[in-house]
Amino acid sequence: MSRTVSSWILSSARSSVVLQGKGRLYSIYIPNRNKIKWKLVFSKTRLYPAGSCSLDNPFSLKKAFRHTSTEEEHFSFQLSPSQINDILRAGELSHKTRDLNGKNANSVLRFESNQLASNSPIEDRRSAATCLQTKGMMFGVFDGHAGSACAQAVSERLLHYIAVSLMSRQTLEEIELAVECMKPALPILQWHKHPNDVEYQEITSQYFANLRVYWQHLLDLDTEPGFSLEEAMICAFKRLDSDISLEVQAPQENELMRNIALQVAFSGATACVAHVDGVHLHVANTGDCRAVLGVHEEDGTWSTLPLTRDHNAYDEFEIRRLKREHPRSEEKTLFVNDRLLGILMPSRAFGDVQLKWSKELQHSVLENSCDVEALNIYQYVPPNYHTPPYLTAEPEVTYHKLRSKDKFLVIASDGLWEMLSNEKVVKLVAGHLTELKVQKPQLAFEKPVNLGYMHSLLLKRKNRGNASLDQNIATHLIRHAIGSNEYGEVDQEKLAAMLTLPEDLARMYRDDITVTVVYFNSETIENYYDNN
Numbered sequence: 001m002s003r004t005v006s007s008w009i010l011s012s013a014r015s016s017v018v019l020q021g022k023g024r025l026y027s028i029y030i031p032n033r034n035k036i037k038w039k040l041v042f043s044k045t046r047l048y049p050a051g052s053c054s055l056d057n058p059f060s061l062k063k064a065f066r067h068t069s070t071e072e073e074h075f076s077f078q079l080s081p082s083q084i085n086d087i088l089r090a091g092e093l094s095h096k097t098r099d100l101n102g103k104n105a106n107s108v109l110r111f112e113s114n115q116l117a118s119n120s121p122i123e124d125r126r127s128a129a130t131c132l133q134t135k136g137m138m139f140g141v142f143d144g145h146a147g148s149a150c151a152q153a154v155s156e157r158l159l160h161y162i163a164v165s166l167m168s169r170q171t172l173e174e175i176e177l178a179v180e181c182m183k184p185a186l187p188i189l190q191w192h193k194h195p196n197d198v199e200y201q202e203i204t205s206q207y208f209a210n211l212r213v214y215w216q217h218l219l220d221l222d223t224e225p226g227f228s229l230e231e232a233m234i235c236a237f238k239r240l241d242s243d244i245s246l247e248v249q250a251p252q253e254n255e256l257m258r259n260i261a262l263q264v265a266f267s268g269a270t271a272c273v274a275h276v277d278g279v280h281l282h283v284a285n286t287g288d289c290r291a292v293l294g295v296h297e298e299d300g301t302w303s304t305l306p307l308t309r310d311h312n313a314y315d316e317f318e319i320r321r322l323k324r325e326h327p328r329s330e331e332k333t334l335f336v337n338d339r340l341l342g343i344l345m346p347s348r349a350f351g352d353v354q355l356k357w358s359k360e361l362q363h364s365v366l367e368n369s370c371d372v373e374a375l376n377i378y379q380y381v382p383p384n385y386h387t388p389p390y391l392t393a394e395p396e397v398t399y400h401k402l403r404s405k406d407k408f409l410v411i412a413s414d415g416l417w418e419m420l421s422n423e424k425v426v427k428l429v430a431g432h433l434t435e436l437k438v439q440k441p442q443l444a445f446e447k448p449v450n451l452g453y454m455h456s457l458l459l460k461r462k463n464r465g466n467a468s469l470d471q472n473i474a475t476h477l478i479r480h481a482i483g484s485n486e487y488g489e490v491d492q493e494k495l496a497a498m499l500t501l502p503e504d505l506a507r508m509y510r511d512d513i514t515v516t517v518v519y520f521n522s523e524t525i526e527n528y529y530d531n532n
Contacts, residue, residue, distance in 0.1 A: 079496040087499050088479055091115040092472045093194045095128065097137075107402060107524050108137050108276050111192075113516040114474035116415075116482070118506045123148040124413050124514040125155035125269075129189040134166040136277030138189075141289050141514050143270045143413040145344070149263035150351035153244065154271055156199060157207055161240050162275065163188050164215045165232035169224055172215050179212060203257050210243045229275060230397040233284040237271070241350050241393035248353070249365060259371055266377045268344070268352035271395070272308060272411050274518065279402040279528050281409070283307040284395035287346040290417050293400065294408045294426040302430045304422045305406075307398045310414075311348040313338040318347045326387050333384035341382045341390060348392055354380065356389035404526045407433065409518040412477075415511030419481035428480055429517060432473050455487075474515040482510055 079087075096110040113126055123144035130137050138159050144151030164172070171186070178185040200207070227235060248265040252258040270287020283291045285308040293305040311318050313335040322334050336342030344355065354362055359381050366372050366379050400406075410425055420428075470476040483495030501509060 079500060081492065084492070084495055084499060088116065088475050089114070089470075089472065091194060091196075092475055093126075093128075093192070094472060095192045105524060106137075107278050107521050107528075109519045109521040111139060111516060111518045112472045112474050113194075113514075114472055114478055115514045116478050116512070118415065118510050118512045119148075120503045121148055122512045123151060124415070124512040125151040126514050126516055127155045127159055127273075128192040128516065129159050129163075130192070131163050131166070132187050132190055133171050134163060136275050136280075138162065138273060138275050139409075139411055139516050139518055140271060140273040141411045141413055141516055142272075143287065143289050143415075143512070143514070145268050145270075145346075145349075146352075147263060147267040149260065150244070150265075150267040151269035152198070152200060153207075153260075153264045154240065154269050154350050157211070158236060158240055158271065158273065160188055160211055161214065161236035162233055162273065164211065164218070165227050165236045166229070167215070167218075169219065172219050176212075176215065176219065200260060203260050206247070206257060210247065214239055214243075229277075229280070229282045230399065233273065233275065233282060233397050234395060237284060237286060237350075237393050237395045244351055245353055245356065249361075255371070258369070259375060262369060262372065262375060262377060265351055265353045268349040270311075270346050270349050270413075271393075273395075274409060274411055276402075276518065276520075279525055281307075281400045281402055282397055283400075283411075284397045285309070285311070286348040286350065286393050286395040287311050288414045289412065290414070290422075291398075291409060291411045292422045292425060293406055294410065294429055296405050296407050296430070298405070302426055304426045305400070306422060307400060307409075309396065310346075311396075312346055313340070315347075322347065322390070326390070330384060330386060334390070341385065343382055344391070348394065350393045352391050355391040358388055359385065402520060402525050404522045404529075406520055406525075407522070408520060410477075410515065411518070412515040413511070413513060415513035416477060416481055416515055418511060419513075420477070424480075425477060428477055429473055432469070432476050433519075473517045477515050477517075478513050481513060 091114050093113040094110065097106040097108050111128060113128065115122060115124055115126065117124075125142040125144065125148065127140040127142070128138070140155065140159060142151040142155045142158075167175075175185045175188075244265055248261040252261065270289050272283065272285045272287075272289035272291055274291060275282045275284075285291065288310040289308070290310065291307045293307055295303045295305055297303055309315055309317065313319065319335065322340075323331055326334060334340070339345055340347050341355065344352065357365075362379050362381070366377065369377075372378070408429055410429060412425075416425070470479060479490055479495065482498040483490040483492070485491040485494060498510060
C-alpha cells in the first residue's frame with residue numbers, strides 16, 4: 001500500500017466516501033452534528049454497540065500506534081518493523097504436549113495461537129485445554145458480535161460443559177460428593193492460556209453453580225452418563241445457550257452480575273471447537289468460524305479438507321433448514337440482504353436472545369432491568385418477527401479419523417477466512433512447517449516479461465532480505481492476511497497502514513482475527529494403526 005493509497009483511505013473516510021471492505025460494504029462516517037442521533041439509531045438497529053462489554057482487552061493496539069478517529073489532525077500510517085512485530089506478536093500463545101519416557105504419546109504435538117484486534121476492545125476469544133477426567137484436548141475459537149460479553153462467557157464455560165458431558169457416572173458422583181462436602185473436587189480441565197487472558201471473576205461462582213446443576217441433571221438420567229462425543233458436544237452447546245438465556249431471566253440482587261448476564265445474553269458469539277483424542281477428531285461448529293485440515297499427500301503436494309460449513313445466508317443447507325422450521329409465509333423474509341431477518345450474518349450463534357425470545361419476554365426482561373440504557377441495550381423487534389426462535393446454538397459436528405498424512409488443523413474466526421482462502425492458509429502453514437525457502441529470483445528470462453512481473457521479483461528479494469520468519473505460525477498467517485499485496489507478498493507499508501487504521505475505519509478493511517493451529521504427531525498416529 002503506497003503512501004498515495006494510504007492518504008486516499010484517510011481522505012475518503014473524512015469525506016464520507018463509501019469504501020469497499022473485504023467481502024462487505026460499510027459506511028460508518030459520522031458528521032459531528034449527527035453523532036448523537038446516529039449513536040441512538042445504531043444502538044437500536046444493532047441492539048447494542050460493538051464493544052459494549054466492559055472488559056479491557058489485552059490485545060488492543062497500543063494507543064501510541066493506533067489512532068482513535070479519522071478526524072485526528074495529525075495522522076500517520078508509519079510504523080517501524082519492530083513496532084509492527086510488537087503489535088502482531090502481543091497475543092502469541094504456544095504449547096507443546098509433554099513427552100512420556102522420551103516419546104510423545106499424544107496425537108497433538110503442539111499448538112500455536114494468536115489474535116489481532118480490529119474492534120476496540122477485540123470481540124474474539126479463544127480457549128485451549130487438556131481434559132483431566134476424560135481423554136483428549138480441546139481447542140476453541142469464538143467470534144463475538146455486538147460486544148465481547150457473549151464470546152467471553154462461552155470461551156470460559158463451553159469446554160467445561162463438553163468435558164462434563166463425557167464423564168462417567170462414577171466420576172460425576174465423586175465430584176458431586178466433594179462439592180457437597182465442601183472438599184476440593186477433581187479438576188476437570190487443565191487450561192492453556194495467554195498470561196493476559198481475561199476472566200469474569202465476579203461471576204465465576206454462578207457459572208460453577210449452573211455447571212453443577214447440569215451434571216446433577218446428568219446424574220438423574222436413567223441411563224449411564226457419558227454421551228458419544230458428537231452427542232456430548234451438541235448437548236453441551238445447547239445446554240450452555242439455554243443457561244445463558246435463563247440466567248438473565250432469573251432474579252438477581254447483585255447489580256454487577258445482573259449487568260454481565262444482560263450483556264452476555266443480548267450480545268452474541270459463534271463458536272468452533274475441536275476435540276482431539278488419539279486419532280479421533282471431532283469438530284463442532286456454530287456460525288461462521290471455520291476449521292480446515294492440512295493434508296500432505298503421498299506425491300508431496302498439499303491439500304485442504306474443510307471440516308465445517310459456514311452457517312449463513314450463502315449456505316443452501318441453512319436456508320432449507322430455516323425454511324423447514326418456519327411457515328411458508330416467511331420464506332422471503334427469513335434472509336434480507338443476506339442477513340438473518342436483515343440483522344445478523346451468521347444463522348447460528350450463542351446469545352442473541354432478541355432473535356430467540358418472544359416479544360413479550362424481551363419486553364418483560366428489559367422493563368425490569370435498571371441499567372439497560374447505560375449498557376446500550378435496547379429492545380428492537382425486526383420486521384416480520386412472527387415465529388421465534390430464528391436462531392439456534394446447536395452445532396454441526398464433523399468426525400474425522402486422523403491419518404499420518406493429516407499434519408495440522410487450522411481453526412480461525414471469519415476475520416482470517418475473509419482475507420485468505422482455505423488453500424492459501426494451508427499453503428502458508430505448510431511452507432512454514434517445512435521451512436521452505438523460495439529460491440532467489442533470477443533476472444534472466446527465456447521469454448519477454450512485463451514490468452509488473454519484474455517488480456514482483458524485486459519485491460520478493462527485498463522482503464526476504466528484511467523479514468525474519470515468525471516463530472508462531474498464527475502470527476505468520478495474520479501477517480499475510482492483512483499485509484499481502486496483489487503479488488501475494490507481505491508489503492511492509494501496507495502492513496503498517498492496516499495496523500494503524502483508526503478505530504472508526506479499521507472495520508471497513510478487516511475484522512478481528514483469531515487463529516489456532518494444532519499440529520499432529522504423525523509418529524503417534526502411525527503407531528496407532530500399527531498396533532490396531
